[in-house]
Amino acid sequence: MSTAADAATTPAAANDEPLVLREDDDGVTILTLNRPRALNALSLPLLHALREALDDIREDKSVRAVILRGAGRGFCAGHDLKEITSHRDDPDGGRAFFETLFASCTDTMMAIRNLPVVVIAEVQGIATAAGCQLLSTCDMAVASTESKFGVNGVDAGLFCSTPMVALSRNVPRKVAMQMLTLGHMIGPDDARTYGLVNEVVAPDELADTAMAMARRAAQKSRAVVALGKEAFYRQVELGVEDAYSLMGRVIVDNLMMRDAEIGIACFIGKEKPEWEDR
CATH class of the missing domain: 3.90.226.10 (2-enoyl-CoA Hydratase; Chain A, domain 1)
Incomplete structure (x- = not known):
């Protein structure tokens, strides 16, 4: 330390x-x-x-x-x-x-x-x-x-x-x-x-x-947490329909990230992910 x-x-x-x-x-x-x-x-x-x-x-x-x-x-x-x-x-x-x-x-x-x-x-x-x-x-x-x-x-x-x-x-x-x-x-x-x-x-x-x-x-991907934290505080101030509309776009953006590709592959393969933070 x-x-x-x-x-x-x-x-x-x-x-x-x-x-x-x-x-x-x-x-x-x-x-x-x-x-x-x-x-x-x-x-x-x-x-x-x-x-x-x-x-x-x-x-x-x-x-x-x-x-x-x-x-x-x-x-x-x-x-x-x-x-x-x-x-x-x-x-x-x-x-x-x-x-x-x-x-x-x-x-x-x-x-x-x-x-x-x-x-x-x-x-x-x-x-x-x-x-x-x-x-x-x-x-x-x-x-x-x-x-x-x-x-x-x-x-x-x-x-x-x-x-x-x-x-x-x-x-x-x-x-x-x-x-x-x-x-x-x-x-x-x-x-x-x-x-x-x-x-x-x-x-x-x-x-x-x-x-x-x-x-x-x-232990989580810094990039994914950053995306998720920002999205959380944005959607919580919206009505339900607008929140779903926004989060539908956010989750697709998340899926396009390298760390989502790595994480899902490791989850399926029962391996520990090594994040690239992107």
């Missing part, structure tokens, strides 16, 4: 540690949000560092799956309210900074969605507000039995409008409204029941479980 300390250039603290740590392990990349003393709150520099790391992964063909985790005792506590408050004294009351901050957040979330490999959230401790948005944006998630989830910005007078976009595409509407309007927190078992996470495991099993999921994803 190697560690790429240049995954972020903005220091996290006085010791100049990167805001996002990167580790590469045989096709699996682990990205760690590295503001543990702030519960990995999404400051603007952290968002920039995460987007930079995601851009690097997009261009790195050796990466076949990603795990996203937080350093310390929490996954992510949402936006940095101290950073937000510090801009109240700006000449415009902070509006320009707020617009920049939330545009950057949206851009980072879309970078995860558009990444051509699976992204798995590994959640310990809390995932609240934009932290819940972050895990909701990931393709899959595994959580500790000690994790908690919420979009409780309403308690501080800030409705979780942007986290709502990702949350409402993961959980039933009435659950989302309960969380958003009442500040209702849910535990890991409810999170799994509602579809927010895939697996719930003991804290000492969390890293191994996430890695096992990532390793399984990494």
Whole structure:
């Protein structure tokens, strides 16, 4: 396993540690949000560092799956309210900074969605507000039995409008409204029941479980997963007839790929495929 300390250039603290740590392990990349003393709150520099790391992964063909985790005792506590408050004294009351901050957040979330490999959230401790948005944006998630989830910005007078976009595409509407309007927190078992996470495991099993999921994803054709992931998020927003029409074209395109030819031949011949990623 190697560690790429240049995954972020903005220091996290006085010791100049990167805001996002990167580790590469045989096709699996682990990205760690590295503001543990702030519960990995999404400051603007952290968002920039995460987007930079995601851009690097997009261009790195050796990466076949990603795990996203937080350093310390929490996954992510949402936006940095101290950073937000510090801009109240700006000449415009902070509006320009707020617009920049939330545009950057949206851009980072879309970078995860558009990444051509699976992204798995590994959640310990809390995932609240934009932290819940972050895990909701990931393709899959595994959580500790000690994790908690919420979009409780309403308690501080800030409705979780942007986290709502990702949350409402993961959980039933009435659950989302309960969380958003009442500040209702849910535990890991409810999170799994509602579809927010895939697996719930003991804290000492969390890293191994996430890695096992990532390793399984990494065994697949990168090109086929990229096609399938993009197609999934496109079709899920469509009506059924339009979705079938689009996916009919996608599956034919898939069949024309070299890896489909290899995979089907190996399945029939009971052999292990060696992907060409094309």
